[in-house]
Amino acid sequence: MCGIVGIIQQTESKIGNEIIEALTKLEYRGYDSVGVASVANGELIIVKDEGKIAEVLEKIDLDSIKGRVAIGHTRWATHGPPSKENAHPHVDCKKQISVIHNGIIENFQQLKNELLEQGHVFQSETDTEVLPHLIEQFLEEEKVSLEEAIIKTVERIEGTYGICVISTLEPDKIFCAKKDSPLVIGINDNRMFCASDIPAFLSYTQEVVLLHDDEFVTISKDNYEIIDLKTGETITRKPYTVSWKPEMAQKAGFPHFMLKEIHEQPNTLADYIRIEQPSILKIAEKIYEAEKVFLLAAGTAHYSTLTGQNLIRRFVKKPCSSVIASEYELIKNLIDEKTVIVPVSQSGETMDTIMAIKNARELGATILSAVNIVGSTVTRHSDEVLYLYAGPEIGVAATKTYTAQTLAMWDIGLELGKISGELDNDEYEMYRTNFKNIPSIVKQTIVHNEARANHIASWFAKKNSSFYLARSLNLQTAREGALKMKEIAYIHSEAYPAGESKHGPIALVEEDYPVVFVTPQDQTRKLIVGNIMEMKARGATAIAVLEEGDKEMEELVKWKFEIPKGYSEMFSTIPYVVPLQLLAYYTAVRRGYSPDQPRNLSKSVTVL
Ligand code: F6R
Numbered sequence: 001m002c003g004i005v006g007i008i009q010q011t012e013s014k015i016g017n018e019i020i021e022a023l024t025k026l027e028y029r030g031y032d033s034v035g036v037a038s039v040a041n042g043e044l045i046i047v048k049d050e051g052k053i054a055e056v057l058e059k060i061d062l063d064s065i066k067g068r069v070a071i072g073h074t075r076w077a078t079h080g081p082p083s084k085e086n087a088h089p090h091v092d093c094k095k096q097i098s099v100i101h102n103g104i105i106e107n108f109q110q111l112k113n114e115l116l117e118q119g120h121v122f123q124s125e126t127d128t129e130v131l132p133h134l135i136e137q138f139l140e141e142e143k144v145s146l147e148e149a150i151i152k153t154v155e156r157i158e159g160t161y162g163i164c165v166i167s168t169l170e171p172d173k174i175f176c177a178k179k180d181s182p183l184v185i186g187i188n189d190n191r192m193f194c195a196s197d198i199p200a201f202l203s204y205t206q207e208v209v210l211l212h213d214d215e216f217v218t219i220s221k222d223n224y225e226i227i228d229l230k231t232g233e234t235i236t237r238k239p240y241t242v243s244w245k246p247e248m249a250q251k252a253g254f255p256h257f258m259l260k261e262i263h264e265q266p267n268t269l270a271d272y273i274r275i276e277q278p279s280i281l282k283i284a285e286k287i288y289e290a291e292k293v294f295l296l297a298a299g300t301a302h303y304s305t306l307t308g309q310n311l312i313r314r315f316v317k318k319p320c321s322s323v324i325a326s327e328y329e330l331i332k333n334l335i336d337e338k339t340v341i342v343p344v345s346q347s348g349e350t351m352d353t354i355m356a357i358k359n360a361r362e363l364g365a366t367i368l369s370a371v372n373i374v375g376s377t378v379t380r381h382s383d384e385v386l387y388l389y390a391g392p393e394i395g396v397a398a399t400k401t402y403t404a405q406t407l408a409m410w411d412i413g414l415e416l417g418k419i420s421g422e423l424d425n426d427e428y429e430m431y432r433t434n435f436k437n438i439p440s441i442v443k444q445t446i447v448h449n450e451a452r453a454n455h456i457a458s459w460f461a462k463k464n465s466s467f468y469l470a471r472s473l474n475l476q477t478a479r480e481g482a483l484k485m486k487e488i489a490y491i492h493s494e495a496y497p498a499g500e501s502k503h504g505p506i507a508l509v510e511e512d513y514p515v516v517f518v519t520p521q522d523q524t525r526k527l528i529v530g531n532i533m534e535m536k537a538r539g540a541t542a543i544a545v546l547e548e549g550d551k552e553m554e555e556l557v558k559w560k561f562e563i564p565k566g567y568s569e570m571f572s573t574i575p576y577v578v579p580l581q582l583l584a585y586y587t588a589v590r591r592g593y594s595p596d597q598p599r600n601l602s603k604s605v606t607v608l
Contacts, residue, residue, distance in 0.1 A: 001607060002076050008192045022072065034051070035100075037098035045067065081125075096168045174218075183217075194217070210375040284418075287312065300397075300480060304344055304476075316420050343378050347372070403574050407438065438567070441574075461587050467513075467515045472522070479495040519547075546563070
């Protein structure tokens, strides 16, 4: 949560446009306030306010922001509500030091009390503000260099942090430190960058250095020096070239990133299939050999792990559970060296997931992850990694990474079926052919259903509540569809096993109440007809995601989304979710909300 970025350029000149451009790419991390600091003519310039970047931009003159160095922050409030005062950057009493921070300083109250006693004056309610004051205190009290004062400050704080510091004392450097919050460096001939995530500087460079926990970095206009804070030693780490292209972080003509990302799915899924990953066999073998398997994730990623859970149960006949990462405590006493944990994460930075796998690792478990972001924290705590190759996802609501995660689960599942002998060669090859057809099925699904989604959204947008019902494998599709509707259109949407809906939820149904059914032609198809009738008998308006040509189902419902035929029903969780992504998107737009930046949410949830 919170996006941070720093830029150093060759000369002291205009830097406002560059820093705002970079911040805009990080707005998915938080967007309740925004701020920039630079050093010009030996003084700190601070511009900050409550609101999204576009709103704040209306009030400021970007050209007035000059400097050789600048730092910027887009906030997701934790300590103190969104306000101008609580917006970062924060400064010390003398206005010589400016700090931006992503994370939480757990011992901030104790530090703040100490600093108040020393006479420091605070302007905000944030935990972050202790940092510039503490640096100032070390500078005055111990007469150390700026670098040493920052290191001493970092040593005093407890919690999680990605921090960037600039100062009038050394106006050509940015100092950074990292623990449990992401921080990367970008290197270009004319500018150096540091940021929470690569898209911030992707239009300038693909040369990236990943920082690890407990590292401190001093960045100057043409160099970076990394120090390991635990040993005090200097670390040599060369940049690597990311495969992401600059246009991947642009909207490419779509009105929102979310719509662009929904449309990208045929390509992202094809990329996953095309790129061979040696880790897949190792992952399958280790799962096969394990005594216990737990899949671990949060939110949308958790729904993708339900595919993994079902496949492992089916193809290895091994007890296996998907566990919500923040509920890890419930399984902790089952973890040992015969346990495999499969964390699934887009960002690889979700704190609930990270904390769980760190603990599981200490207890001897093997960690085999499926992650989108190369080099992210989850990957660094993993024994093997399967990458999703979905490219940067900037819309806060996950779409293309959900289908990529689900496909990755299938990849693992098929290898497991082969190893265990549950799939003979012919079956394995048949499934692999189906697997390769998924991108084209998803493409047709988008083409067939986008206009319908927009049309149905005009009715859905007037509703306050809805049900999403399914049975068996597609219960997760219903859950993901309901989550999308909730998080971007703010319509209360509850997913339920269709068969269970009569045990309580049906009490809410009244005339014209929306109920979305996911009804592929599988073994659940017959039973779900009864559930549709039950809902309609109470006045519900039924919408179904059904298989093309399913006439009986078409007659039962008011509106339909059609999924093309011609692939194994087993893979249905991938195409069947796509119309539900589109429905949520268009409903949000019709209700006048920004699907890319839903209220109260952040894409990268780095708090517990
Ligand atoms: C919902 C959504 C979230 C994430 C969840 C986990 O659209 O995006 O529910 O799926 O916060 O994030 P990652 O996958 O980054 O661990």
